[in-house]
Amino acid sequence: MKVMLAMSGGVDSSVAGARLLEAGHTVVGVTMRLWGGESDTGCCSVADVDDARRVAQQLDIDHVVFNFGDDFNEHVVAPYVSAHVTGRTPNPCIECNRHVKFARLAERADVLGFDAVATGHHARIGRTADGRYTLERGIDRAKDQSYVVHMLGQHDLATTMFPIGEITKDEVRRIAAGLGLRTAAKPDSQDVCFVTSTGGREEFLGRRIPFRRADVVDTSGRPVGTIDALELVTVGQRRRLGLPGGGPKRYVVGVDHAAAIVTIGSAADLVDPGLHVTDVTWVDAPHDGAVLVQCSAHGTPQPATIVPAGNGIDVTWNEPQRRVAPGQSVVFYDSSDQAVYGGGLAG
Amino acid sequence: MPAPTYLDHAATTPMRAQAIAAMLPFFDERFANPSGSHRFARDARRAVDEARDRVAAALGVLPGEVVFTGCGTESDNAAIVGALANGGTAVCTAAEHHAVLHVVEHLDGRLVGVDGWGRVDLDDLAAALGPDVAIVSVMAVNNEVGTINDLAAVSRLVRERAPLALLHTDAVQAACWLDLRAITPLVDLMSLSAHKFGGPKGVGVLTVRDGARLAPLIMGGGQERERRSGTHNVAGIVALAEALCITDADRDRENERLGALRDRLVDGITSQLDGVLETVPRELKIAGSAHVCFSGVESEALLYLLDEAEVCASAASSCASGAMEQSHVLTAMGVDAEWAQGALRMSLGHTSSRADIDRAVDVLVDAVTTLRRAQVRRRGVGST
Numbered sequence: 001m002k003v004m005l006a007m008s009g010g011v012d013s014s015v016a017g018a019r020l021l022e023a024g025h026t027v028v029g030v031t032m033r034l035w036g037g038e039s040d041t042g043c044c045s046v047a048d049v050d051d052a053r054r055v056a057q058q059l060d061i062d063h064v065v066f067n068f069g070d071d072f073n074e075h076v077v078a079p080y081v082s083a084h085v086t087g088r089t090p091n092p093c094i095e096c097n098r099h100v101k102f103a104r105l106a107e108r109a110d111v112l113g114f115d116a117v118a119t120g121h122h123a124r125i126g127r128t129a130d131g132r133y134t135l136e137r138g139i140d141r142a143k144d145q146s147y148v149v150h151m152l153g154q155h156d157l158a159t160t161m162f163p164i165g166e167i168t169k170d171e172v173r174r175i176a177a178g179l180g181l182r183t184a185a186k187p188d189s190q191d192v193c194f195v196t197s198t199g200g201r202e203e204f205l206g207r208r209i210p211f212r213r214a215d216v217v218d219t220s221g222r223p224v225g226t227i228d229a230l231e232l233v234t235v236g237q238r239r240r241l242g243l244p245g246g247g248p249k250r251y252v253v254g255v256d257h258a259a260a261i262v263t264i265g266s267a268a269d270l271v272d273p274g275l276h277v278t279d280v281t282w283v284d285a286p287h288d289g290a291v292l293v294q295c296s297a298h299g300t301p302q303p304a305t306i307v308p309a310g311n312g313i314d315v316t317w318n319e320p321q322r323r324v325a326p327g328q329s330v331v332f333y334d335s336s337d338q339a340v341y342g343g344g345l346a347g
Numbered sequence: 348m349p350a351p352t353y354l355d356h357a358a359t360t361p362m363r364a365q366a367i368a369a370m371l372p373f374f375d376e377r378f379a380n381p382s383g384s385h386r387f388a389r390d391a392r393r394a395v396d397e398a399r400d401r402v403a404a405a406l407g408v409l410p411g412e413v414v415f416t417g418c419g420t421e422s423d424n425a426a427i428v429g430a431l432a433n434g435g436t437a438v439c440t441a442a443e444h445h446a447v448l449h450v451v452e453h454l455d456g457r458l459v460g461v462d463g464w465g466r467v468d469l470d471d472l473a474a475a476l477g478p479d480v481a482i483v484s485v486m487a488v489n490n491e492v493g494t495i496n497d498l499a500a501v502s503r504l505v506r507e508r509a510p511l512a513l514l515h516t517d518a519v520q521a522a523c524w525l526d527l528r529a530i531t532p533l534v535d536l537m538s539l540s541a542h543k544f545g546g547p548k549g550v551g552v553l554t555v556r557d558g559a560r561l562a563p564l565i566m567g568g569g570q571e572r573e574r575r576s577g578t579h580n581v582a583g584i585v586a587l588a589e590a591l592c593i594t595d596a597d598r599d600r601e602n603e604r605l606g607a608l609r610d611r612l613v614d615g616i617t618s619q620l621d622g623v624l625e626t627v628p629r630e631l632k633i634a635g636s637a638h639v640c641f642s643g644v645e646s647e648a649l650l651y652l653l654d655e656a657e658v659c660a661s662a663a664s665s666c667a668s669g670a671m672e673q674s675h676v677l678t679a680m681g682v683d684a685e686w687a688q689g690a691l692r693m694s695l696g697h698t699s700s701r702a703d704i705d706r707a708v709d710v711l712v713d714a715v716t717t718l719r720r721a722q723v724r725r726r727g728v729g730s731t
Contacts, residue, residue: 064651064654066647067647067672107725108647108648110721110725111648111718111721111722111725112648112651112652113717
């Protein structure tokens, strides 16, 4: 097959290329230029493009750079900023996968006559007896990234490949070292690629939106303090609330953005029997009933029952769980904790 | 299988064989640093001096007005930064090469608009000029779309409205196509880059009119009469002179030959494809430049298919990562964004042949047709 390999400049996509070649595919490496601003992590810096190109040279495959900066800005950066304004948790990596990697890049690959797009995600694509595609966790459970690619449907999966989903991260590094790939010991990318580690989220948002001061109240509505930047507060947060130390642990249990009020409470106040999930996508047919539900990239899946409700899905936990921040991605897995059913956004 | 078709001569053009031959002795027995006092140094010094004489003759300037630099970008930087040493404001057009534009922007200079064909807007320029202006930079030929500026009109305006200003032109894209002797009397400073006319990379020229006050950008050993320090790139300078002389001698013939090929290329495309915009009328352009925009096509995708079929062209200028950036030139010209995203620059040069052009037309027509069909097919998928 003729495969377009998305190369971030990291070790996973490097080894993905090596494995595709070993399997006899024709491979062209592509690095997406997504972010023109400051960056020190992730997949957008010139240094990472250099690494991708040098690995492509080592693998002896062609390498090109596509500029999807406008798409990235529209579908990832702008929503990231506006989510903070409206008090929702953004999912930049997931939105990048949804709108850029598995949409814009996949479309480009199709138009250019490629059969598939491959990435270095730790996830697996399977086939059922009747020819349906499944999306499953990567073999390396600790590095599994099925959560961030949960939005892929049958049409996407038919033209997507995850060449390292079947091997562990240790094996990835071993293969890279064995081939002498320059990315063999490169650390995993962390955090949001367009936010620098020095300035952080606060500096990034501070340049783009005004921060609002907010009152902090307890669950009975009694004022206990104020904070400077409502936009930086997340449900479940415990630190940086400007509260005196000592006493029981207190958490953000609610944020009313319209009224600029942050409510704090105990861990017990942060527990819900369930949640509503909107914007749901399914890997295959819609599902209901008993599932495992994962609410962050490396969160522990918890048993729950899901049923269609209104514009989405109602999740009822088997045991009450800590509140999920609005906007957070919520992904449903089968009871064996292997296959993704689908997912959406916490309401 | 025919050799790949190279239509990116504006990015760089293959070296002239004579220029390669001319530089080789200076990597070997004539290796010396010309700034010495022994026989080896004298030999190298003579080579640089003779090269300077040849360059001066081809440019219509005095030998003392020729400064050898490290590249066209350095020449541009040296002109602008050097002219502002005693204060003042820099002015340039919005369609300049980044080697000028980014310097002027960095120094808080003024940008002047261009018309729909990329020519400097003289009214806008007049408004930007004044006694505070120390340097005006207007390119002789635009690197993306090939438009020629009327430097005579620019020169008159600058002398009248900003008599204290130095006038600089980036003539990097002009060397193969325009008689540079007609440009140098109009300006104080002119930048050239050897690799655009069959010389090697890593050497350029800045002409500095006798009497023009220009502070050096690079200081050190005082080479080039204190105007550009650093050990001479003797091999590069000798090859630059050789390539420039050949280019100068061949220019009329090449303009005619390559102009006809360019017409064949553009006519071949427009006669076989709908939805093609010829960005600038040919009479306003250099002969070797073909710039077209395709509707319903993305440049990056088109360039990929062309490259796959071994036809090498470009779109806008590339950023450090190699990604295509939206063209600031087309934006300045007011080209509709829908057209601009399907921009293609094909530039011809001394190795271009009729076979190249015919092959390029065939490949290009196929590629554009393929991409448009794919878009139609995908819209069909999306609507079901």
